[in-house]
Amino acid sequence: MSDFAxxxxQNTALTGPRxxxxxxxxxxxxxxLAFVLGDDEKVSGDADFVFYNQxxxxxxxxxLDDRGVVVVDPARLPGGASRVHxxxxAEHQTLGDARIEVVLAQDGRTVTAPGEGLTxxxxxxxxxxxxxxxxWKIRNTSAGWEGGFADLVRSHGVQVDDEPVPGQSGAAGPRTAPGEEKLSLTKRATLDLRKKxxxxxxxxxxxxxxxxARVVMxxxxxxxxxxxxRDGVxxxxxxxxxxVATQLDDDGALEAYVYAVRCAKLPDITVDRAEEWVREYVHLRGAHGGVDYDRLGGRNEELPILEQVIADCRESADPVLVLFFTDGGFARGRKAIQKLISEAAALPIFWQFIGIGKADFGALTALDELSGRIVDNAGFFAVDDVSRISDEQLYRLLLSEFPDWLAAARAARVLR
Structure with a gap:
């Protein structure tokens, strides 16, 4: 294709599916954003919606790279997909202020397409x-929505908030948590997809x-x-x-602890303060948010944190899902830890241990296999590189055993 606006x-042909x-x-x-679509101009599932978090x-x-540059390879589109939008x-502004220009390049040739008629x-x-x-062709569409992100993605068949899940006739959609209305459109998009x-x-x-259920991290x-x-993982x-908290907890807040030799209970995390919370409380050293991280130490001692969570949650009226992230440990006081988890089987607490990295997690595996408990109240899995696992895979692993525990705990009258 020759260089032109x-x-x-208007449309023009590409040099082929390159x-x-x-x-x-x-x-x-x-x-x-980008959408992979069929002839009906709808996505076939969430994976067909490409944006910064996917x-x-x-x-x-x-x-899509972190500069916002999209690469499209038509030859690799799956069967049934015939177009890409x-x-x-724009956050907090209208597109009439944007003076948009799209530059497409293929085989050393370029076409520019101004965003026209947008106000x-x-x-x-x-x-x-x-x-x-x-x-294969390209067309300058320049078609907009005043309703912003939600209208754009809904028009392409992507579910937002309270729309029903396909195949679940009459089922309620994902719950909305307080504070979501304060998020930017892109942050709301990430949260919406993860909630779904x-x-x-x-x-x-x-x-x-x-x-x-209460959700504790x-x-x-x-x-x-x-x-x-250091890498932000x-x-x-x-x-x-x-x-996870938005879909299980009444107020949508995530309870949080950090631990090493000692432990500290941190303020709850809400959807609208997540980034601020991470900046304030995710640290290894120093004093932050009233917490002396140096005093907590730098090596693993699991008994204090396990005892603290049990003390705080043993009288909970709701089930408690504890998401326990660690890169190892559970070597010191192994028998005492096993005894504590066994005794805690009579409490409304399910422990989901997640090993991150390539450490030896033998002791944690044993917690998942303890015998003699009234119910199996602990699960474990390990992920070599948690930053590379998709949200969907992570949630499936996190929630694989919790539903079974809920049923067993009700049957054993562990839950009220």
């Missing part, structure tokens, strides 16, 4: 890449929509975790756990 509504890059330029901050389609046909969302809209589809017969994934897993596990802050803290884990 593509006006609104990779092309799409770059969006504008005077204001724009979040770039930056690649499973097929590899569409990828490239869209944008009060806050989201838009700018470009459509589509198959017509044996040919948690909600879907709970439905598949036949957890009744009305079930409520325990974070290892020993010095062996330093790389995970721990902070991201905190944000990935919030959607």
């Amino acid at each position: 593509l006006s609104r509504g 990779p092309l890059t799409v770059q969006v330029r504008g005077r204001i901050r724009l979040d770039v 930056p690649a389609h499973p097929s590899g046909a569409v990828t 490239i869209g944008v969302v 009060v809209e806050t989201s838009a589809v700018l470009i459509e890449i589509y198959r017509r017969g044996d040919d 994934q948690v909600h879907k897993v709970l439905l598949e596990k036949k957890v009744q929509p009305g079930v409520r 325990v974070i290892d802050k020993t010095f062996s975790m330093s790389v995970l803290y 721990v902070g991201e884990l905190v944000e990935r756990m919030i959607p």
Whole structure:
């Protein structure tokens, strides 16, 4: 294709189903999104929605980098997919202020497509890449929505908030937590997708929509975790756990502890303060938010944190799901730890231990296999690189045993 400007509504042929890059330029901050669609211009599932927190389609046909540049490879689109829409969302501004220009490059040739006719809209589809017969074409669409992100994604078949889950006739959608209305559109998009994934897993596990549980996150802050803290993996884990709390806890808040030799109870994490909370409380050293992290120590001692959580939760009227993240330990006081977990089987607490990294988790595996308990109240799995596992995979692992414990604990009258 020769270099030229593509006006609104115009289309032109590509050189074939070969990779092309799409770059969006504008005077204001724009979040770039992409949708892999069929002839009905709808996604077939959440994986067909590509954005900053889900930056690649499973097929590899569409990828989004951290600069907002989209690469589309039509030859890799899955069967049934015939087009890709490239869209944008503006935060707190209208697209009439943006002066948008899209630059498409393929095989050394470029086409520019200005965003034309956009005024009060806050989201838009700018470009459509589509198959017509044996040919692949691009069109300058420049079609916008005043309703912003929600209208844009709903128009492409992506569920938002309280829409029903496919195959669950009449089932309530994901719960909305206080504070969500304060989030930016892109942060809301991330939260919405994660909530839907948690909600879907709970439905598949036949957890009744009305079930409520306290969700507690325990974070290892020993010095062996330093790389995970430095690279932001721990902070991201905190944000990935919030959607679990929104779908189980009455107030949608995530309770939190950090531990090493000693432990500390931290303020609850709410959806609207997640980033602020991470900046204030996710640390290995120093004094932050009234907590002396140096005093907590730098090596593992599990008994104090286990005893603290039990003391705080033993009288809970609701079930308690403890998400316990650690990169090892559980070697000192092993028999005492096993005894404590066994005795805690009579309490309304389920312990989901998550090993992160490539350490030896033998003692934790043993906790998952303790005999003689009134109910199995502990689960364990390990992930070599938790930053690389998808949200859906992580939630499936986190919630794999909790529903079974709920049923067993009710039958054994552990739960009221």
